Amino acid sequence: MKGYVCIIPSFCVKISIEVSMKIISGFDMHLFHEGTQCQAYRMFGAHLRDNGCEFSVFAPNAAFVSVVGDFNNWDVFAHNMNQSGDGIFSIFIPDAKEWDRYKFRILTKDNEELFKADPYAFYAEHMPNTASKIAMIDDYIWYDNDWIEKRNNTPLYDKPINIYEMHLGSWKRHDDNTYYMYEEYVNELIPYIKYMGYTHIELMPVMEYPFDMSWGYQCLGYFAANSRYGSPKQLKYLIDCCHQNNIGVILDWVPAHFPKDSYGLANFDGTSLYEYSDPRKAHHEEWGTLIFDYGKNEVCSFLLSSAYFWLKEYHADGLRVDAVSSMLYLDYGRRAGEWTPNEKGGRENLEAVKFLRSLSLNLFRDFPNIILAAEESTAWPNVTARVCDGGLGFNFKWNMGWMNDTLSYISKDPLFRKYDHHKLTFSMVYAFSENYILPLSHDEVVHGKKSLLEKMPGSYNEKFSNLKIYYAYYMSHPGKKLMFMGGEFAQFIEWRYQSGLDWMLLDYESHKKLRIFVKDLNMFYRKHKAFYEQERDWTGFKWINADADSDSVLSYIRRDKAGKNDILVIINFTPVDRNGYRIGVPYKGKYKILMNSSDEDYSVYGKPIKKELISQDIPWDGLKASICVDLKGLTALYIKKD
Secondary structure (H helix, E strand, O other): OOOOOOOOOOHHHHOOOOOOOOOOOOHHHHHHOOEEEOOOHOOOEEEEOEEEEEEEEOOEEEEEEEEHHHHHHOOOOOOOOOOOOOOOOEEEOOOOOOOOOEEEEEEEEOEEEEEEEEOOOOEEEEOOOOEEOOOOOOOOOOOHHHHHHHHHHOOOOOOOOOOEEOOOHHEEEEEEEEEEOOOHHHHHHHHHHHHOOOOOOEEOOOOOOOOOOOOOOOOOEEEEEEHHOOOOHHHHHHHHHHHOOOOOOEEOOOOOOEEEOOOOOOOOOOOOOEEOOOOOHHHHOOEEEEOOOOOOHHHHHHHHHHHHHHHHOOOOEEEEEHHHHHHEEOOOOOOOOOOOOOOOOOOHHHHHHHHHHHHHHHHHHHHHOEEEEEEEOOOOOOOOOOOOHOOOOEEEEHHHHHHHHHHHHHHHHHHHHHHOOHHOHOOOOOOOOOOEEEEEOOHHOOOOOOHHHHHHHOEEEEEEEEHHHHHHHHHHHEEEEEEEEEEEEEEEOOOOOOOOOOHHHHHHHHHHHHHHHHHHHHHHHOHHHHHHOOOOHHHEEEEEEEEEEOOOOOEEEEEOOOOOOOOOEEEEEEOOOOEEEEEEEEOEOOOOEEEEOOOOOOOOOOOOOOOOOEOOOOOOEEEEEEEEEEEOOOEEEEEEEE
């Protein structure tokens, strides 16, 4: 693949060019150059035909481009591509077939020879090899029509959404530490998700990335299914089977940055084709990556097409858009003097804002009721507001503030929690400003942050008690839910992407009972509309007592649309038993404890408690009646009027 560099006059080249069969319409090109082309992957890349393969690449600043691959023994002169006036190089090669490896050999105007993977490739070699591979994307027969139709006609906001976030390479491994394949996950993962009661899985990036020891967020194959786990057809099969079992699939998607690997997008045609040319805008120094130039319409079409591709061709039910904050701010991760203000003198990346709005408008136009979730950690306003109302157009945003505050609170010694009580209650000040997902994500269990269980203070048993009440609080707080894999059974050590989760922990009673508790929480959430139907405004939530900081007790009510199925939540965040603890209730009569985190089903040392309570005509907490409960230390209760 390495050859000498020279400029060869066109009249001297022995040309071996086949006439391209592809006709790209003027309208398609107009959309591409306008930045609104949603299916540029149909225009570019490698597309198999009956007797060969068409190749097309956008490289407007290249002097010459050829295709090298298995079909021509990597001969740089065998298949020189035709160039159009739109910066497109194309060729039809009769001998090329599926799974053949290939690259584009680009000769720059500076006489530099580059060997580039196809930006629009549907598949790629596994590292350390770097070639693209010809692959079909239209040869899979889907059986999820019922799911897609139901999804398209079912609004999301008043439905339960409980997401299991996972990294395919480290959920489970074979005994020899090799990866599970996509097809193997059908028999392993789907029954588990159904058993646990999650509504969706969220896959950390399944797009191709260069480094094995990676989470996948440094993507290079924006249209290529990750080769580590199988073929495109096998990934489609996994998603199809999920849908047939009523499980939604959300994919992580990374439009914020890309790696600098020489075979990838960087300096693609000898110029900054995909990245900003201004070094003050081009580099993520912290991440060692390059930033897409959202001011180039062709880059916007590339990214828009990538998002569209995974929704259309792989039937994904949504995208979680990574690192949105880094896209929105020109000074993100930069010190004073290291960034260039926008045309209005501000720090906002106006080009990225325009792109994100275009993204949401185009995706929701063709894929109604998908999940488009922003990982956005700043106070940028109206992330989940409609574009016509001045928003970015996402329909969900990760609530990073809630996550940081509450994890900080629960990690403290219970003796001192009363001084940080506001960290539990502050989220309700802004809970309805956006449509939130509450994330207990992968980011919180790596890099010395400890696992969720290890964050908990106290003895071994107290750690489990603390984690259970935290989960009970999380599940009953307004917002959709997301839990990273392993949290459901209390993975003890930090997440390691080099190996599978420690499933042997389920041999231990405490871990096994915690998983049962999480399973029952998930089922409770899905069963009781009070926990999900009205979480966008105060009609679905009412404090009983938010100010019991001296006791470190929280109590509140969740309500459904009918207004007749209130769930009372009371949580004791200290290890102190508070027998006969009085709380106000909205109605007189009998009440029943539906879930108790200290129940013997969930705790090694749990004991049954009285589950029926009768109200007393004693006004309390601003309500006309009250009940007395034996509130054990580090215990959460869900209570309902009988």
